[in-house]
Amino acid sequence: MARKLVPEQHEGKRHEILEAAHRCFLRHGLQGASVSMICKEAGISPGHLYHYFPSKEAIVEQMADEYLARLHGVFGRQRETGDAATVLLSEIWSMESWEDTAHCRILFELLAEAGRNERVRAILARNTDGVRVLLSQVLKAGQERGEVDPALDPEHTSAMLIAIVDAAPMLPLMVPGIRFDESRALITTMVRRFLRPEGQV
Template sequence: MARKLVHEQHEGKRQEILAAAHRCFLQHGLQGASISMICKEAGMSPGHLYHYFPSKEAIVEAMANDYLAELHGHFNAHEDGASTATVLLSELWSMKGWDALSHCRILFELLAEAGRNENIHAILKDNTDGIRALLARTLKAGQERGEVDPDLDPGHTSAVLVAILDAAPMLPLMASDIDFEESRKLITTMVARFLQPPITAVGE
């Protein structure tokens, strides 16, 4: 019991550090945010922080991996019989507003850093590969049910869908008056129409 409590306390502190790092990265950028800034935001000394993460890069890696784990949860929580488009966009549909998606904006910091840092690029690629694998399995299941165009390659299509999912949280930055509910309905409609099998003309 004591060991479980220690583990929970350790994990709780890790999540506090990750939340503090996320706030720093959003405010100062991945390059601009330093370990000292993260320590100040988390209210701890560098020595204490290094007990949980050996480097800033380790913090970034944990953030990327946690995001993938969260996405797994959204995929597994959808209702049976839900449309393929709804399952694919399950993270978007789990949110209540644009503020709930603000955590995703760190992705654009990661994308910029990936062009400069091979380790970050590898982390990002590994996580994207994991997300694409989830999407590809959902697409294949949709094809088997006749919901998804059988001519679409699941691997290639999953990459296009990742781009759509990643771009969605940026909408309010580009158009401040855009409505969240209407936007995700439009995104779902767009994805559903993209995936639907071609209509066969009568007599063909």
């Protein structure tokens, strides 16, 4: 008789496989990482893996959904601050070095995959839409308080700001040696100046 896993054990193993896949995807890319590589990283056989995920594509989709929900959840936890720049930059300010941004680079792999995979594209769009709604609300509240330029369209502006923050982890790849603290401060200054109403110091 096959041993049945309780739900907690099942989910725990799925999480271990997703973490192993995440490491493989960072090293080899979504296209380059094979099922055998993921199995080796997770310390399981292919047959064992397929007990939890029917395919590599299912792993990618689940990882994308959970990763983006976790990453963008930071914005949700900061929404009560009321300051649009603080909410937007909360993920960056929770980090201490470029090494802390390494896990964010999986987003670049997901973006590339979204160009080929409609289901991954839908996952990206769904998660981004959730963050855009949150940030739009924060921007509108800031406009009502006179803290955000009223000429800015909240929906469009939130999309542009998300793109800026999501691209930040690329900096050390494009400019080796660029300092993290200074880069973070410059991004913060750029966002605050962009949102500030005209004529406000």
